[in-house]
Amino acid sequence: MEPPKTILDIADFFRRLPSVGSRSALRMAYACLSLPREDLETFSHVLQDALTKVHRCPTCGLLIDVEKCPICSDPKRDSGLLMVVTSPKDVLAVEACGAYSGKYFVLDGTISLAQHRTLESTGVSRLVATVKKGGIREVICCTGNDLEGDTTALLIGQCLRDTGVKITRPASGLPSGAVLEYADPATLSKAIQGRVKVSEDKEE
Amino acid sequence: MEPPKTILDIADFFRRLPSVGSRSALRMAYACLSLPREDLETFSHVLQDALTKVHRCPTCGLLIDVEKCPICSDPKRDSGLLMVVTSPKDVLAVEACGAYSGKYFVLDGTISLAQHRTLESTGVSRLVATVKKGGIREVICCTGNDLEGDTTALLIGQCLRDTGVKITRPASGLPSGAVLEYADPATLSKAIQGRVKVSEDKEE
Numbered sequence: 023m024e025p026p027k028t029i030l031d032i033a034d035f036f037r038r039l040p041s042v043g044s045r046s047a048l049r050m051a052y053a054c055l056s057l058p059r060e061d062l063e064t065f066s067h068v069l070q071d072a073l074t075k076v077h078r079c080p081t082c083g084l085l086i087d088v089e090k091c092p093i094c095s096d097p098k099r100d101s102g103l104l105m106v107v108t109s110p111k112d113v114l115a116v117e118a119c120g121a122y123s124g125k126y127f128v129l130d131g132t133i134s135l136a137q138h139r140t141l142e143s144t145g146v147s148r149l150v151a152t153v154k155k156g157g158i159r160e161v162i163c164c165t166g167n168d169l170e171g172d173t174t175a176l177l178i179g180q181c182l183r184d185t186g187v188k189i190t191r192p193a194s195g196l197p198s199g200a201v202l203e204y205a206d207p208a209t210l211s212k213a214i215q216g217r218v219k220v221s222e223d224k225e226e
Numbered sequence: 227m228e229p230p231k232t233i234l235d236i237a238d239f240f241r242r243l244p245s246v247g248s249r250s251a252l253r254m255a256y257a258c259l260s261l262p263r264e265d266l267e268t269f270s271h272v273l274q275d276a277l278t279k280v281h282r283c284p285t286c287g288l289l290i291d292v293e294k295c296p297i298c299s300d301p302k303r304d305s306g307l308l309m310v311v312t313s314p315k316d317v318l319a320v321e322a323c324g325a326y327s328g329k330y331f332v333l334d335g336t337i338s339l340a341q342h343r344t345l346e347s348t349g350v351s352r353l354v355a356t357v358k359k360g361g362i363r364e365v366i367c368c369t370g371n372d373l374e375g376d377t378t379a380l381l382i383g384q385c386l387r388d389t390g391v392k393i394t395r396p397a398s399g400l401p402s403g404a405v406l407e408y409a410d411p412a413t414l415s416k417a418i419q420g421r422v423k424v425s426e427d428k429e430e
């Protein structure tokens with residue numbers, strides 16, 4: 023026996039969210055229907071609301087549901103520093119660490135030939151145009167520490183080579199609190215290659 | 227910085243579904259917003275649809291989105307057998323194993339004093355009334371193999387003692403494919419206590 027079509031439809035939606043398998047999706051759909059009716063109605067309206075209210079800030083690409091982007095419109099932030107990330111969520115992580123006070127540029131994912139994500143579709147071309155307008159002294163490529171993130175950072179570096187703007191990446195190495203014994207070889211070799219003098223700051 | 231309120235609202239909803247923590251909920255909310263706009267609209271409508279269409283079958287308690295319950299209205303099923311389960315999902319699991327051809331009675335969870343689930347609120351009183359109407363020769367209590375499930379089965383047995391109807395439970399023991407070495411002590415001791423003669427059927 024199949025579950026009712028309406029329940030399968032709800033499960034189908036959940037199935038498309040990250041780390042939800044088909045069994046979990048079905049469990050979630052059933053759980054949905056055992057929630058109070060008002061809550062489901064509210065959620066359906068919240069989704070509709072999101073569709074009308076949430077949009078990307080035209081300057082930095084952050085997802086916002088207000089007119090003025092809180093970061094772009096903050097006069098206290100250093101507009102000479104531009105951090106490039108690949109998802110609006112990344113901004114939350116960087117803001118949470120409290121070590122950054124510049125502006126952001128949110129790409130639409132990393133560049134990937136396999137997944138047809140190009141300079142144009144990820145927004146790198148728009149980034150280059152923004153930097154060429156001037157006023158930025160450093161672009162920090164926080165595009166992720168995997169193959170695609172590295173490639174994206176490299177391509178951004180090439181695209182911006184002639185602008186004279188400093189292009190940096192966050193340091194690669196051992197995570198805070200790491201035990202040497204359990205560090206993976208790739209991380210450890212990056213940490214050794216990028217070793218710094220004790221009590222030396224990497225900033226030039 | 228906080229994520230936009232609309233995104234937090236979506237995450238709040240996901241957070242209430244089974245095995246979704248707050249980090250996953252936020253990741254799912256962001257993933258939601260990167261799905262095609264039409265899909266979100268469809269989902270919002272599907273939810274509204276579910277609210278109007280999905281209801282419990284007044285006879286067995288199964289969740290259905292059609293007028294006639296496919297199980298209650300099936301003349302080929304044995305209406306002398308009534309399997310009691312505690313959730314509409316359980317019916318799917320039993321149907322999938324193909325070993326049952328009777329009818330169902332879906333309770334609203336197990337009886338639990340701690341969670342204020344009583345004979346009345348779980349539907350056991352309604353079950354007793356159904357059985358007393360006659361026509362049922364066996365009630366199979368598939369209420370789960372934990373403390374609450376055991377208690378619920380026991381209480382159903384007590385409530386139906388005077389009806390003369392046979393009350394059974396599915397056999398407890400080693401799951402199919404189990405390796406003795408890894409069986410948990412509770413399962414193993416139940417399997418030993420409930421041991422059966424080789425090539426003997428438990429049915430009287």
